[in-house]
Amino acid sequence: MLMDVAEPLNPDENFIDALSHDLREPARMVSQLLKLVKVKSEKQLDRDTTEYLDYAINASDKMDDMIRSLYKLNKAKLYKEEESLFSPSVLLEKVRCKLRNELKLSNARLKLDLDETCYGKADFSQSVLIELISNSIKHAKSEARLALHVSVKQQGSEVQIRVEDNGKGVPDFWLKRAFDPFKKASKDSLNSGIGLTRLKIITEKFGGKIAMNRTKEFHTCVTCTLS
Numbered sequence: 001m002l003m004d005v006a007e008p009l010n011p012d013e014n015f016i017d018a019l020s021h022d023l024r025e026p027a028r029m030v031s032q033l034l035k036l037v038k039v040k041s042e043k044q045l046d047r048d049t050t051e052y053l054d055y056a057i058n059a060s061d062k063m064d065d066m067i068r069s070l071y072k073l074n075k076a077k078l079y080k081e082e083e084s085l086f087s088p089s090v091l092l093e094k095v096r097c098k099l100r101n102e103l104k105l106s107n108a109r110l111k112l113d114l115d116e117t118c119y120g121k122a123d124f125s126q127s128v129l130i131e132l133i134s135n136s137i138k139h140a141k142s143e144a145r146l147a148l149h150v151s152v153k154q155q156g157s158e159v160q161i162r163v164e165d166n167g168k169g170v171p172d173f174w175l176k177r178a179f180d181p182f183k184k185a186s187k188d189s190l191n192s193g194i195g196l197t198r199l200k201i202i203t204e205k206f207g208g209k210i211a212m213n214r215t216k217e218f219h220t221c222v223t224c225t226l227s
Contacts, residue, residue, distance in 0.1 A: 023067045031060040079124070079202045086122035088114040088152035095129045099137070106137045106146050113151040120159035120226050124202060125152065128161050128224050131195045136165035136220070157227065158208070164221040169214065178212045199224065 034057045038050070045053070092114065096103060118125075133148060140146040144166065151162040170178065179200040196210075203210045207227035215221050 024064060024071075027060055027064040027067055031057055031064060034060060079205065081121045081123055083120050084122055085117055085119050086125070087116070088118055088125075089116075091122060091126050091152070092129065092150065094126055095133060098130055099133060102134060102137045106140055108137060108140070108146040108148055111147070111149045113149070113153070115152060115154050118152060118154045118159045120154075121206065124206075125159060125161060125226065128199055128203075128226075129163070131199055132161070132163035132222050132224075135195065135222075136163060136167055139167040139220075140165070141168055155225070159226045161224045161226070162221065164215060164219050166217070166219050169218050169220055170212070175212055175214070179210065196222075 034053060038045070038053050038057070042050075089112075092112065129150070129152075133150070136148055137146065147166045149162075149164040151160070153160050153162075179196050181194050181197040196212075200210050203224055203226060208225050210222065210224040212220065212222045
């Protein structure tokens with residue numbers, strides 16, 4: 001169950017909050033105007049001009065996404081949730097529903113290792129699963145069927161969530177920076193680059209830990225332990 005935020009923002013966080021809010025409107029306006037120009041003038045534009053417009057639209061959309069991500073990242077420090085008893089299998093069904101299209105398109109094969117019940121932060125556990133499975137799908141190999149091993153287990157007073165995939169893998173230098181804000185495994189990635197950072201901030205706020213490593217089969221594995 002999500003709780004209302006009780007902690008006030010400090011001056012720096014207030015500045016980021018206000019800045020990200022105020023910057024989104026002009027970023028969206030630029031994107032919308034460029035798209036309108038493209039639609040209205042489509043028959044009059046040559047191929048090069050259309051391509052330049054597409055570059056500008058993509059850049060403004062990316063800027064809007066980064067501003068929105070900055071806002072979410074700032075709010076992550078204030079996230080609160082009560083612990084409760086939950087069913088990992090029910091949780092995973094919600095994740096499947098949320099990622100229905102992505103899972104269908106990727107033809108991913110899921111291997112599950114789920115406890116019958118766990119006691120912890122159910123909503124955040126669901127967010128962790130969505131982020132990690134979504135990342136695995138985005139970085140799947142085109143030449144091989146994606147295989148995901150998803151585990152949700154109670155480890156004493158902690159809930160351990162583990163997602164392993166047989167995707168493209170990540171280089172050593174990126175393993176150490178995977179949770180840095182706005183870092184992407186590929187420069188062509190459409191991700192904002194803050195998903196894993198947000199998970200790390202909230203996980204550590206709750207006294208937990210999150211780590212990424214490679215298995216002996218060179219699979220990428222992310223383990224999130226929630227206290």
